[in-house]
Amino acid sequence: MPTHQSLSGASDEELLQRMVKTHPDRYDGAFWKYFTSHVKNLPPRAAAIDLGCGPGLFLRDLGEHYPAAALYGYDITPAMIAYGQQHVTYAGGKPTLTVHDLTRDPLPHASGAVYLVTMSSVLHVLDEPLPVLAEIRRVLSRDGIFVLHDWIRQPLPAYLAWRRENLGESESVSLHRGFRLFPVHGKYTSEDWQWLLSEAGFVTRHQAELRASHRIFVTTPATTA
Numbered sequence: 487m488p489t490h491q492s493l494s495g496a497s498d499e500e501l502l503q504r505m506v507k508t509h510p511d512r513y514d515g516a517f518w519k520y521f522t523s524h525v526k527n528l529p530p531r532a533a534a535i536d537l538g539c540g541p542g543l544f545l546r547d548l549g550e551h552y553p554a555a556a557l558y559g560y561d562i563t564p565a566m567i568a569y570g571q572q573h574v575t576y577a578g579g580k581p582t583l584t585v586h587d588l589t590r591d592p593l594p595h596a597s598g599a600v601y602l603v604t605m606s607s608v609l610h611v612l613d614e615p616l617p618v619l620a621e622i623r624r625v626l627s628r629d630g631i632f633v634l635h636d637w638i639r640q641p642l643p644a645y646l647a648w649r650r651e652n653l654g655e656s657e658s659v660s661l662h663r664g665f666r667l668f669p670v671h672g673k674y675t676s677e678d679w680q681w682l683l684s685e686a687g688f689v690t691r692h693q694a695e696l697r698a699s700h701r702i703f704v705t706t707p708a709t710t711a
């Protein structure tokens with residue numbers, strides 16, 4: 487299975503450093519304003535898991551907003567998990583971070599035991615998203631929330647310009663990496679994501695484009711008869 491790293495040509499260490507560096511911009515005040523207005527108070531000691539958690543910084547911030555939550559993070563890349571375990575200071579709850587391949591292993595949570603699942607910039611990388619979404623659906627409680635935040639297709643010139651302006655890439659780097667990553671980052675439109683979520687049994691309650699590259703979907707499990 488190609489990983490994000492092999493698709494981008496970046497090493498694990500390069501992707502890790504990029505995630506750390508861009509974290510404050512990606513999860514800024516506007517993001518948290520949106521997030522907390524749609525994911526309100528969690529039930530006491532609710533389990534909250536972040537899939538493809540990267541260096542653990544999102545879980546650090548999540549723990550500050552929801553200090554009573556029991557936090558878990560899963561990522562296939564050992565360097566990401568090691569960073570989250572060794573270099574992040576958690577003012578809120580300390581998450582349990584585990585190396586885990588979402589495409590291979592079931593989540594180590596009982597059915598219906600998780601209240602909140604988040605997944606940011608990960609699902610587009612996975613060859614087969616539906617089995618992963620089915621596993622998320624399995625662990626979520628009936629009143630649980632799944633927040634998907636992922637890349638959406640942009641026109642090619644806009645995407646290349648976005649890379650230069652937002653990632654600070656030079657013309658030559660943006661052309662090299664940009665052409666390589668355009669089919670990866672532009673794999674799904676907003677409508678495709680909505681269709682996938684619906685196919686997987688999620689109802690979209692809210693959605694927004696907090697930046698041109700990504701769309702966020704706040705969903706709940708569809709009720710079954």
Ligand SMILES: C[S@@+](CC[C@H](N)C(=O)[O-])C[C@H]1O[C@@H](n2cnc3c(N)ncnc32)[C@H](O)[C@@H]1O
Nearest residue numbers: 538539540561562563586587588589606607608
């Ligand atoms: C673009 S990074 C996003 C990291 C984090 N969610 C964030 O927003 O900062 C994608 C992450 O997905 C992880 N990943 C890719 N394939 C995975 C898989 N099959 N199982 C678990 N994690 C995976 C990568 O290791 C990487 O940390």
